[in-house]
Amino acid sequence: MIIETSALRKSFRSRAGRETKTVEAVRGVDLNVAEGEIFGFLGPNGAGKTTTLRMLATLLEPDGGTAVIAGADLRKNPGEVRRRIGYVAQGGSTWDDSTGREELVLHARMYGIGKAEARERAAKALETFELAEYADRRCKTYSGGQRRRVDIALGIIHSPKVVFLDEPTTGLDPQSRAHMWGEVRKLREMGMTVFLTTHYLDEADALCDRLAIMDHGQIVAEGTPADLKQEVLGDVVSVNVRGEVGKAADLFDNAEYVRKLETTEQALRLYVEDGATAIPHVLRTLDADGVVIDGIELHRPSLDDVFLAKTGRSLRES
Amino acid sequence: MKFLRDTWLVFQRQMQLLLRNPVWVIVGIIQPMFFLLLFAPLMKQALNVDGTMTDARAYQIFVPGMLVMVALFSAFSGFGIIAELRAGVIERNRVTPVSRVALLLGRSLRDVVQLLFQAVLVTLLAVPFGLRVGVGDALLAFLLVGLMTLLLSSTGYALGLTLRSEDAMAPVLNTVTQPIMLLAGIFLPLTFAPQWLKNVADFNPFKWTTDGVRALFAGNPGDDAVWQALAILTPLTVLALYLSSRVFAKSVR
Numbered sequence: 001m002i003i004e005t006s007a008l009r010k011s012f013r014s015r016a017g018r019e020t021k022t023v024e025a026v027r028g029v030d031l032n033v034a035e036g037e038i039f040g041f042l043g044p045n046g047a048g049k050t051t052t053l054r055m056l057a058t059l060l061e062p063d064g065g066t067a068v069i070a071g072a073d074l075r076k077n078p079g080e081v082r083r084r085i086g087y088v089a090q091g092g093s094t095w096d097d098s099t100g101r102e103e104l105v106l107h108a109r110m111y112g113i114g115k116a117e118a119r120e121r122a123a124k125a126l127e128t129f130e131l132a133e134y135a136d137r138r139c140k141t142y143s144g145g146q147r148r149r150v151d152i153a154l155g156i157i158h159s160p161k162v163v164f165l166d167e168p169t170t171g172l173d174p175q176s177r178a179h180m181w182g183e184v185r186k187l188r189e190m191g192m193t194v195f196l197t198t199h200y201l202d203e204a205d206a207l208c209d210r211l212a213i214m215d216h217g218q219i220v221a222e223g224t225p226a227d228l229k230q231e232v233l234g235d236v237v238s239v240n241v242r243g244e245v246g247k248a249a250d251l252f253d254n255a256e257y258v259r260k261l262e263t264t265e266q267a268l269r270l271y272v273e274d275g276a277t278a279i280p281h282v283l284r285t286l287d288a289d290g291v292v293i294d295g296i297e298l299h300r301p302s303l304d305d306v307f308l309a310k311t312g313r314s315l316r317e318s
Numbered sequence: 319m320k321f322l323r324d325t326w327l328v329f330q331r332q333m334q335l336l337l338r339n340p341v342w343v344i345v346g347i348i349q350p351m352f353f354l355l356l357f358a359p360l361m362k363q364a365l366n367v368d369g370t371m372t373d374a375r376a377y378q379i380f381v382p383g384m385l386v387m388v389a390l391f392s393a394f395s396g397f398g399i400i401a402e403l404r405a406g407v408i409e410r411n412r413v414t415p416v417s418r419v420a421l422l423l424g425r426s427l428r429d430v431v432q433l434l435f436q437a438v439l440v441t442l443l444a445v446p447f448g449l450r451v452g453v454g455d456a457l458l459a460f461l462l463v464g465l466m467t468l469l470l471s472s473t474g475y476a477l478g479l480t481l482r483s484e485d486a487m488a489p490v491l492n493t494v495t496q497p498i499m500l501l502a503g504i505f506l507p508l509t510f511a512p513q514w515l516k517n518v519a520d521f522n523p524f525k526w527t528t529d530g531v532r533a534l535f536a537g538n539p540g541d542d543a544v545w546q547a548l549a550i551l552t553p554l555t556v557l558a559l560y561l562s563s564r565v566f567a568k569s570v571r
Binding site: 057058059079082083085086087089091092093094095096097098102106107109110111112154 | 320324327331334335338339402404405406407409410411412413414415416
């Protein structure tokens with residue numbers, strides 16, 4: 001495991017008027033991230049994702065717990081952790097009046113890399129992230145996507161083992177977002193372990209090899225996107241029927257493939273393992289009894305359903 | 319060695335950015351220029367109580383005050399660090415193994431270089447008005463205001479990193495620097511002050527700097543005021559550098 005944490009905790013004191021409140025931002029996080037994977041942290045804003053990430057990146061001191069990152073102990077040897085990781089902050093990290101190339105060279109040199117090699121690395125990074133064309137323009141002239149790519153290039157200029165990306169696509173237009181997903185996969189191809197946070201369901205689903213869902217400072221679920229979705233009740237077949245819904249529901253009393261059945265005023269909701277094979281059965285059963293069907297819909301579980309099942313709330317709402 | 323290299327790295331970058339946008343250097347000289355042109359002639363007359371005041375003497379009293387004033391403004395360095403904080407540059411620096419003292423010192427040294435440039439310019443510009451000062455004395459005076467700049471700019475950085483907002487920074491700086499400036503005897507020597515004001519001013523370290531720089535411009539490097547200024551500034555500067563680099567190292571939310 002390239003990242004192993006145990007019972008990582010962090011609380012903040014916040015002042016509201018005269019009262020001071022202690023907010024437990026992260027309350028006991030245990031994580032195992034394998035080398036070479038893209039690991040995602042999914043959760044609503046304020047779930048503690050960024051706080052956890054900042055602790056792992058040595059920017060915040062944990063209140064308790066332990067973490068070993070790329071073989072270095074976070075609490076005992078943060079300096080060594082810094083050498084082995086890269087970190088890309090959410091809000092960007094470039095200075096308006098510097099050029100992309102200057103930023104990259106300087107950043108490399110801050111890791112102790114010599115001048116000539118820093119220049120070489122910068123040139124290579126600019127190439128890799130398709131920035132060569134703008135390399136010598138000031139950062140303030142860059143587009144959001146270009147600036148984000150410089151941020152990523154900065155984060156990996158010293159070839160870290162692990163790179164932390166805090167909300168890498170927040171604030172980007174759809175096209176730049178898709179582009180960024182490509183860049184993140186590129187990092188994995190380069191042999192790096194990527195640890196990212198996101199509050200986008202599609203991003204977590206499409207990009208991450210494994211993910212942890214976080215809510216209120218705790219991890220509520222962990223696994224591959226497919227496994228997590230499997231864990232919830234499976235597919236849902238909704239059928240709009242004319243006439244008495246309750247009567248129609250009775251027809252499925254003995255249907256083994258239905259795990260659970262819910263009714264609304266006009267619709268039946270059947271939870272089944274595999275919706276595609278269940279639909280013909282459902283139709284036949286209803287048809288045989290002369291129930292008029294107004295519509296049928298198959299719903300495959302999303303990560304939002306996983307979130308809903310684990311926390312009782314929808315991620316979209318929170 | 320790593321510390322020196324890191325400091326150089328930070329300093330170099332800051333200098334590069336300063337030269338790219340030298341407007342702040344200019345702004346920094348405009349104010350003392352105004353004072354030199356519009357206020358010094360008035361002050362010369364005011365100081366001319368017994369009718370023996372010469373131009374040379376008046377500027378020997380006035381220019382040191384201007385140098386201390388320019389040095390005092392280096393406390394405003396904190397505004398720059400807030401912009402860097404907002405751009406994410408400080409955080410980006412802090413995830414690297416770069417020395418935390420270097421992050422501070424590299425920036426403060428840039429401020430010292432800027433101050434020295436301004437100090438030399440203000441001094442030279444006063445020469446046509448009648449200022450006369452020995453080169454050795456002037457260099458020693460520059461050392462004093464340079465130390466003062468190191469002290470104040472590092473304090474300004476710590477303040478900026480702590481307050482994190484220009485809106486909070488501006489009133490704090492104004493409230494603190496105004497009395498310090500008045501009590502440093504920048505415009506008029508405190509010899510004219512009533513006794514109670516003198517007693518209060520004795521607690522202002524920069525009053526001692528002004529006295530020291532004035533003694534040097536008057537051509538008296540052996541004056542007690544010179545070593546006193548140095549003895550007061552040096553430990554304060556070391557303390558400020560120590561405390562401020564701790565702020566750089568500390569996790570800023």
